[in-house]
Amino acid sequence: MTIRFLSSLPFVLVLSACGADISSEPVKFALKPGVDPAFIATTVTKPFRTQVVDENGSHIRQEDGVTCVLESKELKATLVTPAKVEFPITRGRPSPIHMRCLSEDYMAEGVMYPGLSGPIVVGPSLVGVAAAVVSAGVADARDRWAFANETVWVTLQDRGE
Secondary structure, three states: OHHHHHHHHHHHHHHHHHOOOOOOOOEEOEEOOOOOHHHEEEEEEEEEEEEEEOOOOOEEEEOOOOEEEEEOOOEEEEEEOOEEEEEEEEEOOOOOEEEEEEOOOEEEEEEEOOEOOOOOOEOOOHHHHHHHHHHHHHOOOOOEEEOOOOOEEEEOEEOOO
């Protein structure tokens, strides 16, 4: 029995990473007033999860029931983790999404920067800011911009810190 469990463990991890274990309907971003609906070309649904890590940054556990607000100049969504989120793929460069997550014991704040393709940066990283600036210099309104290309993991901090 142990062998079967261990051999099925990678499959279970893959399912949880892709959001198969999240039963709720996907959360959709609302357009703010004055934003042209054609701004969103399409959406991609990705899992959005919150986690607690140890002092070395190693995953301890997923934290469920955390309320997160994601907001940019053009878009806004509110969700409770874990959630499936319909992240927009936009025509032209969108503004960054500011994120704030709160529970009774934990909190997190960060910024999701849009990218043309490749890795998406989440957080106040200087590398992320530099990548967004470089990308913006070579893009135009026909280009498609995205915020998430894989599961979004938000690392929580104790509210007392």
